[in-house]
Amino acid sequence: xxxxxxxxxxxxxxxxxxxxxxxxxxRCFRDAGFxxxxxxxxxxxxxxxxxxxxxxxxxxxxxxLSGAHRYLFPAVAKLLKEQGAGDITVVGGGIIPEQDFKLxxxxxxxxxxxxxxxxxxxxxxxxxxxxxxx
Amino acid sequence: MYFAKEVLDSSSEMRRKWxxxxxxxxxxxxxxxxxxxxxxxLEIKRLYTPEDIKDMDFARDIGYPNQFPxxxxxxxxxxxxxxxxxxxxxxxxxxxxxxERWHMLLKEGQTGLSTAFDFPTLMGYDSDSPKARGECxxxxxxxxxxxxxxxxxxxxxMDKVTTSMxxxxxxxxxxxxxxxxxxxxxxxxxxxxxxxxxxxLKEFIAQKTLMCPPDPSVKLISDTVEFGAKHVPRxxxxxxxxxxxxxxxxxxxxxxxxxxxxxxxxxxxxxRRKGLAVDEFAPRLSFFFNSHSDFFEEIAKLRAARxxxxxAMRDRYxxxxxxxxxxxxxxxxAGCSLTAQQPYNNVVRTATQALAAVLGGTQSxxxxxxxxxxxxxxxxxxQIALRTQQIxxxxxxxxxxxxxxxxxYFVEALxxxxxxxxxxxxxxxxxxxxxxxxxxxxFPQLEISDAAYLFQRQIDSxxxxxxxxxxxxxxxxxxxxxxxxxxxxxxxxxxxxQAVRRKRDxxxxxxxxxxxxxACKKGENVMPYCIDAVKSLASVQEICDVYREVYGEYRDPGxx
Numbered sequence: 240x241x242x243x244x245x246x247x248x249x250x251x252x253x254x255x256x257x258x259x260x261x262x263x264x265x266r267c268f269r270d271a272g273f274x275x276x277x278x279x280x281x282x283x284x285x286x287x288x289x290x291x292x293x294x295x296x297x298x299x300x301x302x303x304l305s306g307a308h309r310y311l312f313p314a315v316a317k318l319l320k321e322q323g324a325g326d327i328t329v330v331g332g333g334i335i336p337e338q339d340f341k342l343x344x345x346x347x348x349x350x351x352x353x354x355x356x357x358x359x360x361x362x363x364x365x366x367x368x369x370x371x372x373x
Numbered sequence: 374m375y376f377a378k379e380v381l382d383s384s385s386e387m388r389r390k391w392x393x394x395x396x397x398x399x400x401x402x403x404x405x406x407x408x409x410x411x412x413x414x415l416e417i418k419r420l421y422t423p424e425d426i427k428d429m430d431f432a433r434d435i436g437y438p439n440q441f442p443x444x445x446x447x448x449x450x451x452x453x454x455x456x457x458x459x460x461x462x463x464x465x466x467x468x469x470x471x472x473e474r475w476h477m478l479l480k481e482g483q484t485g486l487s488t489a490f491d492f493p494t495l496m497g498y499d500s501d502s503p504k505a506r507g508e509c510x511x512x513x514x515x516x517x518x519x520x521x522x523x524x525x526x527x528x529x530x531m532d533k534v535t536t537s538m539x540x541x542x543x544x545x546x547x548x549x550x551x552x553x554x555x556x557x558x559x560x561x562x563x564x565x566x567x568x569x570x571x572x573x574l575k576e577f578i579a580q581k582t583l584m585c586p587p588d589p590s591v592k593l594i595s596d597t598v599e600f601g602a603k604h605v606p607r608x609x610x611x612x613x614x615x616x617x618x619x620x621x622x623x624x625x626x627x628x629x630x631x632x633x634x635x636x637x638x639x640x641x642x643x644x645r646r647k648g649l650a651v652d653e654f655a656p657r658l659s660f661f662f663n664s665h666s667d668f669f670e671e672i673a674k675l676r677a678a679r680x681x682x683x684x685a686m687r688d689r690y691x692x693x694x695x696x697x698x699x700x701x702x703x704x705x706x707a708g709c710s711l712t713a714q715q716p717y718n719n720v721v722r723t724a725t726q727a728l729a730a731v732l733g734g735t736q737s738x739x740x741x742x743x744x745x746x747x748x749x750x751x752x753x754x755x756q757i758a759l760r761t762q763q764i765x766x767x768x769x770x771x772x773x774x775x776x777x778x779x780x781x782y783f784v785e786a787l788x789x790x791x792x793x794x795x796x797x798x799x800x801x802x803x804x805x806x807x808x809x810x811x812x813x814x815x816f817p818q819l820e821i822s823d824a825a826y827l828f829q830r831q832i833d834s835x836x837x838x839x840x841x842x843x844x845x846x847x848x849x850x851x852x853x854x855x856x857x858x859x860x861x862x863x864x865x866x867x868x869x870x871q872a873v874r875r876k877r878d879x880x881x882x883x884x885x886x887x888x889x890x891x892a893c894k895k896g897e898n899v900m901p902y903c904i905d906a907v908k909s910l911a912s913v914q915e916i917c918d919v920y921r922e923v924y925g926e927y928r929d930p931g932x933x
Contacts, residue, residue: 253507254498262933263822263829266826266933279928279930281581305492305508307506307508310506354712354713354746357832358829
């Protein structure tokens with residue numbers, strides 16, 4: 240058995256269709272040797288939480304560029320906790336104004352990536368902070 | 374272009390001499406980088422000369438304005454009779470707030486309106502749908518029923534100003550509202566002018582505002598084309614859009630090829646499904662392109678687009694009416710080129726992109742505001758963006774003469790190269806069985822993903838530069854005033870919708886919705902029934918739910 244791979248779900252909550260970042264990152268994670276599940280656009284927080292649990296992922300990366308992150312990101316984190324999956328790390332990215340960071344960290348997100356973040360920087364953060372669960 | 378043999382001979386002799394000089398200089402000090410390419414990674418030569426366009430024929434390939442192949446535009450007078458339409462895309466919060474912004478823009482010299490709807494409206498959900506939570510009024514204006522719409526167009530001279538609506542899956546419902554609003558104000562449908570985006574193929578390819586599967590989506594579009602051809606002659610019933618394809622990460626050639634192939638798909642569908650002759654509807658097809666940062670690539674792309682379309686309409690679809698050969702298009706500067714870092718730099722980017730659009734001969738233009746990378750634009754930012762267009766129009770002289778870059782060795786060679794590469798894609802998609810079939814295979818989606826990934830890698834490695842992102846980075850934050858849409862908009866909009874539901878004649882609404890359902894099942898044109906339905910105060914979602922029920926829902930397959 241080789242080293243266990245990081246299992247990541249890239250998810251697009253809400254009605255936003257701006258998926259360039261999510262697609263680019265999914266491909267980048269795959270190239271970095273992670274196991275990647277990309278949900279496609281228009282997932283409800285409920286669908287994302289239950290898919291994350293079913294797929295037994297280590298981390299969920301949420302992407303939103305519509306401004307609805309204030310509602311959608313905390314909703315996913317809360318549902319995971321409620322369903323006993325609080326050990327799945329939740330991170331987010333997109334057009335997220337700095338004044339919203341605190342609200343999102345308080346809701347349980349572990350990192351927020353905004354435009355200008357490099358692919359390698361994001362991969363490094365994942366490798367450092369995400370330990371594949373047994 | 375025809376050059377006398379002596380010209381080409383002396384050119385090649387001069388070339389050899391120049392190439393020797395280049396080699397000597399490079400031997401002493403290398404170029405700054407080994408490879409020079411456009412933002413789309415199209416390799417560019419150090420110099421272009423008559424040799425690069427020696428096979429061109431002036432009459433066949435360039436010609437005059439208002440003459441085939443229309444590379445120099447449709448208007449015989451260019452911008453002298455009328456500048457392009459200054460059309461700023463705007464919408465925010467509720468209908469009243471957006472209406473105020475529209476009046477402000479018209480007062481500031483804007484000459485056309487363009488509507489940004491919020492995500493629930495764009496996706497065919499009402500403001501009180503659970504799916505709309507957190508999105509109401511955030512990215513644009515929330516419209517649920519004709520009551521909202523009447524407020525949106527309050528005081529707008531609908532028979533004078535043309536209005537564009539960026540709306541796709543629910544286009545029939547929103548266009549029906551525009552028609553109904555005109556009717557209620559006593560303006561005949563023959564007098565209203567505008568555009569609905571109504572281009573679902575690029576939604577499957579790029580923007581992902583999705584509702585029903587491709588085939589019924591195209592059917593609804595053909596309904597609007599037919600209805601417009603018969604009853605609303607000044608309306609552009611589709612705006613075949615490359616903008617979103619480019620924003621999703623496509624190269625300029627992909628934007629050009631996929632957009633034009635989408636246009637061909639619609640032409641074929643209307644002919645097949647509706648039995649209309651091409652000249653009955655083709656003059657009202659319109660296009661929408663991106664103007665990105667690579668100046669000459671964009672100009673070449675827009676020129677190539679006109680020539681490809683004219684050839685396709687004349688030779689492939691046998692259109693006889695010259696207006697069917699015209700490509701009329703709107704352009705928007707590239708949102709994806711803007712940076713949150715050092716946001717004032719965005720004014721400069723937008724200005725050069727807008728200038729490229731004008732030199733490429735656009736007929737309508739939106740210039741992005743400097744803060745659009747962060748939020749909806751503030752009044753001040755949108756005013757600078759509008760003034761950018763006005764400065765280009767009135768101060769730079771760019772509008773003085775038609776197609777000023779024609780005959781440039783470089784621009785003509787690049788235009789030819791882009792056209793050639795676009796046709797390669799178009800023929801490849803033909804071989805796949807058309808664009809719907811190509812989309813079902815994931816072909817355009819994955820081509821775009823490849824390009825987007827390559828570009829991001831090139832940014833990360835420093836091969837491509839974005840100032841403020843990977844070069845001339847500043848640690849200092851530049852605070853700019855940001856617009857925030859109050860969460861209270863959602864509560865108020867939900868209350869307003871529910872009040873409408875209480876006061877309207879719900880039996881009449883149901884009857885109208887049943888009529889739409891019957892029309893869908895029989896394959897009839899839904900437009901007349903949609904107009905009746907919105908007049909009965911049926912909501913956007915209620916109409917879209919009929920489509921979802923009859924045609925089924927399409928889910929994003931999540932290709933990457």
